[in-house]
Amino acid sequence: xxxxxxxxxxxxxxxxxxxxxxxxxxxxxxxxxxxxxxxxxxxxxxxxxxxxxxxxxxxxxxxxxxxxxxxxxxxxxxxxxxxxxxxxxxxxxxxxxxxxxxxxxxxxxxxxxxxxxxxxxxxxxxxxxxxxxxxxxxxxxxxxxxxxxxxxxxxxxxxxxxxxxxxxxxxxxxxxxxxxxxxxxxxxxxxxxxxxxxxxxxxxxxxxxxxxxxxxxxxxxxxxxxxxxxxxxxxxxxxxxxxxxxxxxxxxxxxxxxxxxxxxxxxxxxxxxxxxxxxxxxxxxxxxxxxxxxxxxxxxxxxxxxxxxxxxxxxxxxxxxxxxxxxxxxxxxxxxxxxxxxxxxxxxxxxxxxxxxxxxxxxxxxxxxxxxxxxxxxxxxxxxxxxxxxxxxxxxxxxxxxxxxxxxxxxxxxxxxxxxxxxxxxxxxxxxxxxxxxxxxxxxxxxxxxxxxxxxxxxxxxxxxxxxxxxxxxxxxxxxxxxxxxxxxxxx
Amino acid sequence: xxxxxxxxxxxxxxxxxxxxxxxxxxxxxxxxxxxxxxxxxxxxxxxxxxxxxxxxxxxxxxxxxxxxxxxxxxxxxxxxxxxxxxxxxxxxxxxxxxx
Numbered sequence: 001x002x003x004x005x006x007x008x009x010x011x012x013x014x015x016x017x018x019x020x021x022x023x024x025x026x027x028x029x030x031x032x033x034x035x036x037x038x039x040x041x042x043x044x045x046x047x048x049x050x051x052x053x054x055x056x057x058x059x060x061x062x063x064x065x066x067x068x069x070x071x072x073x074x075x076x077x078x079x080x081x082x083x084x085x086x087x088x089x090x091x092x093x094x095x096x097x098x099x100x101x102x103x104x105x106x107x108x109x110x111x112x113x114x115x116x117x118x119x120x121x122x123x124x125x126x127x128x129x130x131x132x133x134x135x136x137x138x139x140x141x142x143x144x145x146x147x148x149x150x151x152x153x154x155x156x157x158x159x160x161x162x163x164x165x166x167x168x169x170x171x172x173x174x175x176x177x178x179x180x181x182x183x184x185x186x187x188x189x190x191x192x193x194x195x196x197x198x199x200x201x202x203x204x205x206x207x208x209x210x211x212x213x214x215x216x217x218x219x220x221x222x223x224x225x226x227x228x229x230x231x232x233x234x235x236x237x238x239x240x241x242x243x244x245x246x247x248x249x250x251x252x253x254x255x256x257x258x259x260x261x262x263x264x265x266x267x268x269x270x271x272x273x274x275x276x277x278x279x280x281x282x283x284x285x286x287x288x289x290x291x292x293x294x295x296x297x298x299x300x301x302x303x304x305x306x307x308x309x310x311x312x313x314x315x316x317x318x319x320x321x322x323x324x325x326x327x328x329x330x331x332x333x334x335x336x337x338x339x340x341x342x343x344x345x346x347x348x349x350x351x352x353x354x355x356x357x358x359x360x361x362x363x364x365x366x367x368x369x370x371x372x373x374x375x376x377x378x379x380x381x382x383x384x385x386x387x388x389x390x391x392x393x394x395x396x397x398x399x400x401x402x403x404x405x406x407x408x409x410x411x412x413x414x415x416x417x418x419x420x421x422x423x424x425x426x427x428x429x430x431x432x433x434x435x436x437x438x439x440x441x442x443x444x445x446x447x448x449x450x451x452x453x454x455x456x457x458x459x460x461x462x463x464x465x466x467x468x469x470x471x472x473x474x475x476x477x478x479x480x481x482x483x484x485x486x487x488x489x490x491x492x
Numbered sequence: 493x494x495x496x497x498x499x500x501x502x503x504x505x506x507x508x509x510x511x512x513x514x515x516x517x518x519x520x521x522x523x524x525x526x527x528x529x530x531x532x533x534x535x536x537x538x539x540x541x542x543x544x545x546x547x548x549x550x551x552x553x554x555x556x557x558x559x560x561x562x563x564x565x566x567x568x569x570x571x572x573x574x575x576x577x578x579x580x581x582x583x584x585x586x587x588x589x590x591x
Binding site for chain 1: 498501502504505506507508509517520521524525527529530531532534535544575
């Protein structure tokens with residue numbers, strides 16, 4: 001077994017600092033493993049080590065001993081994060097062959113610390129999906145059962161980390177697209193507070209909800225990555241990061257008083273959530289109580305509306321954001337002599353069925369006569385839900401829910417019924433609507449037909465209280481309540 | 493939702509589907525509208541409360557918030573050529589006639 005492939009970023013960093021391993025050796029081992037396993041897993045659309053572009057050669061090969069953030073380590077990039085001259089498609093045929101002229105700030109922050117991207121990971125087209133079955137470049141497979149979905153939309157990114165093909169992956173989370181695949185693949189998936197990471201250079205889906213997130217195999221790895229990525233960015237006016245927070249130091253501290261966790265009652269329902277997942281939730285509550293943490297049941301009014309609201313707002317924003325793919329500004333140039341027909345031709349051929357569905361829903365809820373009934377109403381309820389969650393978080397340090405209502409499901413089992421697919425994110429969208437940070441932690445496995453499938457639980461905390469959430473992850477991992485396990489099939 | 497309504501929406505969204513796809517979508521779209529329509533009925537009795545800025549997400553299109561970019565960055569930024577805002581490309585085809 002090549003232990004390096006399944007080690008945490010913290011341990012890899014230690015080996016590099018102690019000169020037991022060079023950054024180049026590590027990158028080569030990871031790239032070789034990616035090339036070997038990608039035909040089976042299809043998590044990468046492009047493996048960038050195959051490129052010879054100058055943009056992929058970075059000078060920093062030795063980590064700074066004074067800096068404890070993520071440095072000189074490889075990572076994978078979701079296929080909607082621009083890297084200069086590297087094909088970036090957002091999983092869509094409409095952007096096939098497009099090479100951006102600039103690099104996303106979050107990726108640049110990692111480059112500045114000597115990190116290199118192994119490749120662009122597969123995703124649902126324009127991040128619209130919960131299973132990764134809407135990717136134009138084939139479906140990534142769950143490393144725990146190749147017949148099951150890895151979750152979505154950042155499914156390829158989650159698979160790359162879970163199967164040892166990258167120690168860190170960047171994804172995006174608009175309504176659970178990092179945390180849900182993290183739970184399905186048995187790793188950590190973290191979405192920061194809206195505004196902590198820059199969105200410059202990220203292909204937009206729903207701008208008021210989109211946020212870059214990260215996948216790792218260790219709790220402290222999350223803090224290392226946040227330390228490097230969360231930087232102020234004058235190129236994104238919604239970015240509110242400051243460079244004075246040291247996330248690794250803060251996450252390593254123990255709590256000065258036992259945290260109080262609110263368990264949202266709505267999800268303690270076997271009709272909504274798989275009983276196998278609820279069993280893990282119950283066990284987790286028992287264990288954290290033994291640690292001295294206080295656990296209370298809480299109710300979140302209007303929670304059941306968060307999913308429909310999410311779809312109204314995200315589809316409205318996507319119908320506007322995706323108007324730019326018209327063959328003039330972006331997309332292949334059509335050849336119809338009439339401009340309107342050219343738009344129609346390019347968009348109809350370029351977009352897949354789920355993207356077309358969401359654009360239509362967005363167009364409908366924004367159209368005159370329906371805007372007040374749907375979009376404006378959804379905005380009002382969004383604010384009300386945000387207030388309600390913030391009220392709960394003034395009384396509790398964290399809110400606890402299952403990450404997903406289901407275990408990883410089989411390919412094709414939900415694609416015919418879009419509404420059924422949408423419910424995969426039922427436990428997570430309220431976090432995006434309120435702009436809060438959230439993390440899915442791997443807490444164990446449940447067996448179906450003799451196959452072990454991962455289970456994740458989800459914690460959220462107050463806005464810009466990300467360090468406290470990371471601190472909780474580290475403490476829970478140290479107490480043995482969560483942690484990564486390598487899928488047997490991929491242990492070399 | 494009727495197929496005519498779907499066709500109208502497709503036109504607004506600059507998309508085109510085959511008749512077979514439109515009839516399939518008409519059924520799915522009905523389910524989707526029923527799903528998102530819960531908001532409309534449930535929000536009838538919603539109490540209107542102003543929200544404090546610190547509790548809201550960073551992106552609010554109804555509130556002008558203070559930027560965190562320091563003034564020196566603004567000063568050192570390249571001057572914008574405002575004339576470019578008024579250069580309108582010549583539009584050919586049906587769009588120009590609609591105007």
